[in-house]
Amino acid sequence: MEKVKVGVIGLGRLGMVHMEHLVTQIGEADVKAVFALDQAQLDYVKQNFGVATYTDYKALIDNEDIDAVFIVTPTGLHPEMTVYALNAGKHVFCEKPVGLRLDEGVREMERAVNDHPELTFQLGFMRRYDASYKQAKELVQAGKIGDIIYIRAYGIDPISGMESFTKFATDNDSGGVFVDMCIHDIDLIRWFTGLEPVETWSLGNTIAAPHLERIGEFETGVATLRFANGMVATLIGGRHAAHGSHVELEIMGSHGWIRVAQEPEKNFVTLFTDAGVVRPCMQGFPERFMQAFLDEKKDFIKRVQEKKQGSITMEDGIRALVIADACKESAATGKLVNI
Ligand code: NAD
CATH class of the missing domain: 3.30.360.10 (Dihydrodipicolinate Reductase; domain 2)
Structure with a gap:
């Protein structure tokens, strides 16, 4: 099967863990790009892993060489980033929680997930x-x-x-x-x-x-x-x-x-x-x-390859x-x- 071309959005306490796992331990994933606002995080990834870096998350998502994104930014940003990625035709792994409050974009996020059954969405309840x-x-x-x-x-x-x-x-x-x-x-x-x-x-x-x-x-x-x-x-x-x-x-x-x-x-x-x-x-x-974080990503990548939905759903996140x-x-x- 073809490798899944991945972008990682957010390189903080958890995003860096996800990124390093994807590069070093998940052979079926090919990390093409990362996004962060913090320049030191971007420099670290560029120097150590030779991955393209972005300071505009929409530009990363719009990159045609990306199949799937991992969203690991502060929680209030999960809805808008997920909606943008799904509407751009990208599979989404989103960290927990789905958002801060139901009335702050979470219902729009739910609609985007439902509108794109062809794309894999999985939530990070690892x-x-x-x-x-x-x-x-x-x-x-x-x-x-x-x-x-x-x-x-x-x-x-x-x-x-x-x-x-x-x-x-x-x-x-x-x-x-x-x-x-x-x-x-x-x-x-x-x-x-x-x-x-x-x-x-x-x-x-x-x-x-x-x-x-x-x-x-x-x-x-x-x-x-x-x-x-x-x-x-x-x-x-x-x-x-x-x-x-x-x-x-x-x-x-x-x-x-x-x-x-x-x-x-x-x-x-x-x-x-x-x-x-x-x-x-x-x-x-x-x-x-550590092992659970690794296994959730391996499973997500496999589900993308097999065109299956994620194991942990938007509904789980909302409830x-x-x-x-x-x-x-x-x-x-x-x-x-x-x-
Ligand atoms: P962090 O603050 O350490 O990192 C956030 C990243 O997002 C950084 O790369 C930063 O540059 C970027 N960022 C910050 N503000 C931004 C903005 N306004 N616009 C765009 N990008 C911005 O955060 P973290 O601790 O890694 O947490 C990220 C997410 O992961 C949160 O939703 C958190 O709940 C979740 N998380 C989950 C677990 C778990 O056990 N599954 C553990 C920790 C964190």
């Missing part, structure tokens, strides 16, 4: 490609833990990432802790259970990082979700874990529990000293989900955004919000 979550889903679906009663999920970035997050959320609207962080676990819960929440009560604070209040961010957000069958989920998103990147999930069923990554261990090393027994921890999301937005509204108003 946790669905993680081996542990895939096994957890299989166990749930095989009935190994019975009926699900409760799900608890932690998604907490390390304190060491606070500076880069503060810059990201100052330069752009991140969406806030529910739309930016908890949305991953919202997607996983929908994927594991096939159920949609009907109500949320959510809260947030900035105790661990008061400076975030000035840019309208909660450092920690806690969402309680109630589902129509009575199932309950608690999601905790945050940016303050002292030990590392803490991503943990527990599914409690009538006949057993599943826990994924109860401690974010980096590897098999344990250090025994007079300070005690220490297990090194993962320090960032790229480390925890997750509606839930995350309801959590945000609840935390802002202090009220129980119907979803």
Whole structure:
């Protein structure tokens, strides 16, 4: 099969990971061009990978030598960039979330996806490609833990990432802790259970990082979700874990529990000293989900070659955004919000 000619739009914390994977590890992709506003990012890619660079994303998309684009820019730009790319006849892999709010271009983005069934669209909820979550889903679906009663999920970035997050959320609207962080676990819960929440009560604070209040961010957000069958989920998103990147999930069923990554261990090393027994921890999301990031892109490229739709759809993105937005509204108003 012919290689898929690719452009990468956005070369920041995650865009650079996607770009390097595509160039070095995905043989079926041929990276032709990259876009960023940051000249240092463009220079790095030009020098190390010899790829054409753009500071105008539309010019990159209009390049006839591009079949597919990866959109890895700040979230508020996902709708306009996706619409432009699809209307120009390009396949789109778009990072999560689909956008910041439904009424800020997301409905137009949905229309463009629906108007172009001939083009592959896939959303970057990469946790669905993680081996542990895939096994957890299989166990749930095989009935190994019975009926699900409760799900608890932690998604907490390390304190060491606070500076880069503060810059990201100052330069752009991140969406806030529910739309930016908890949305991953919202997607996983929908994927594991096939159920949609009907109500949320959510809260947030900035105790661990008061400076975030000035840019309208909660450092920690806690969402309680109630589902129509009575199932309950608690999601905790945050940016303050002292030990590392803490991503943990527990599914409690009538006949057993599943826990994924109860401690974010980096590897098999344990250090025994007079300070005690220490297990090194993962320090960032790229480390925890490196294989999932790689596998989602391999699958997307294969789907483009086979003229198939993406595995994670626009509808998945919209449903997750509606839930995350309801959590945000609840935390802002202090009220129980119907979803
Ligand atoms: P970043 O700020 O590190 O990088 C953003 C990139 O977009 C940079 O190359 C920058 O030059 C470019 N850019 C910035 N402002 C722009 C503008 N106004 N117009 C055009 N380009 C602009 O961002 P990031 O942390 O890499 O996040 C990018 C996206 O990826 C976000 O939507 C985020 O939610 C998502 N993300 C997903 C995951 C995941 O786990 N799947 C992890 C991190 C980020």
